[in-house]
Amino acid sequence: MQLSPGPLAGRFSMVHLGNLSVLMISTNQVLLLNGERGHHCIGFSLEVTGNTTDQRVQCQTFHPHALYGFNQNLQECHFQLSAGSISIITVTTSDFFNAFLTRTGYPHLIEPLLTSNCLNLDQATHRRLANQLGEVLRHPPTSQRACRQRTQELLTSFLDCLQSPTGELEPFDLTSRQQLVQEFVRWGISNAKTSLTLDEICQQLYTSRRTLILGTKENFHCGPMELLRTIRLQQVHALLRSPAERDREGLSQVSEVAAFCGFRSRGHFAKAYQEHFAESPRTTLLRSA
Template sequence: MLLVSMQANQALLIEGTRHPRWLSFTVEHTDNYGDHCHFGEALAPNALSGFNIKMKESFFKTSAGGNRIGAVLVDRSRIDDWSELMGAAEIFERMERNNTAILSPAAHRKLRQLMVLPEWQGVDVAHPFQADLLEAQLIESLSSKNSTLLRPVVKTHHSDLVQELVRYSFRSSTTPISLSAVCQTLFTTKTTLTVSCREMFGFGPMALMRRIRLQQVRDVLANPDLRQQLGCHTVQQVAVHFGFVSRNHFASAYRELFGEAPRTTLLASH
């Protein structure tokens, strides 16, 4: 069992394949649920999420304004052991069908207390935690006594479409983009794609793709090795590489998203 903590002062978008060895059990420590979504479905308060044993991928976003997520990673072989425990067969069935359990406030509070890690100090350091108590609390939290409501994974056409848009954005982040071309590639209409994207993010597909490119620019500006690989050594070179032609529009969008000028990011990496 591993316990990890993820903190951010802005919204995060996470998409990828689940590791076949581990199952994750996640809780939000900061009660900042406002825009949390998993496959487009809003996350409710007092939720324990991510534990479905059949899902092979993840796609979720967190709320803006700061959040702290705790995650317990449990070896899948251990889950098989759970199913052999007295009364745990029901829990195993629940984990097959659902991905979220809405706990009682008291049960959620117990989990949060057991999953607290010290504030990150800029380097990953191993810390002891009460693994046995945490495992027992996870099993208890998934029992019918404590789970007031369970939610299955609902993958709608809209969530699948937005997930494809995100993947396409990363694949084509250095080529010119237009909404018509994106729709043609994804075999959808402008209306459907725009509605789907706004449902999940609150803004349209072009704004999402621009944000993804801005994040890639930031990653390169902050990493000398990436700049060396791309042969881009100035802010303007990096911006042009990711399709930003207008220097003023780029700088303004970058500052609005990250709260600092792109040159500040570059200078901090030296």
């Protein structure tokens, strides 16, 4: 989901090594990646530019020289990317990584991965790891043997980070407000079309107006109703870009898509869409044809 207004530009690339994948996301806008992580899925993510102003993981501040995302108890991804950032994420399964730790004689490192989601590194170690991951993305291996070798090298590097005397695992403990913000985002994605007041939403989430407003402003620099509008705009944008999704919902015109996503005023919708995506909804629709 695009959180900041303006034309979106960036790049996504991925290298699949078999039991492990490396992906890179660069963006000129603030983005929120939200959804299920997958069964037994874990990740090791870092940001390579130092641009972590709006970077968040599970609503927690992102430290510039750190690895995130490896907590094995997490079932949901809630990852916010800063404008101008480049994030590299290594994805594997907890079973595969735990088997590697056990096979190499470090099964005692599994327990800390259940209680932490952030490993602070020194700048030099962080830079070496970022360069190693970047090399995989720039020069993907072309044979199964090379893939296995690269996988082993990356696993060994993550192990070295966990054992580094300068590395520091932070306890993973979400505040009630951080949990509330994530719950509100989930609610918003599932109920964006529902026309409710802020007080009615707070009743459904069993929270107060003040707590919800403070939580969304801390994380997204906007109030809950503005964030809900952004969610709706993103859902409109996704439908306008996908003829297959529009056909599935029986939608063809911009006005039908807007109404389907909960917008009642054409003029208000068109202005909000133009401001957020820097183009008219009709332009998005025509480009998808």
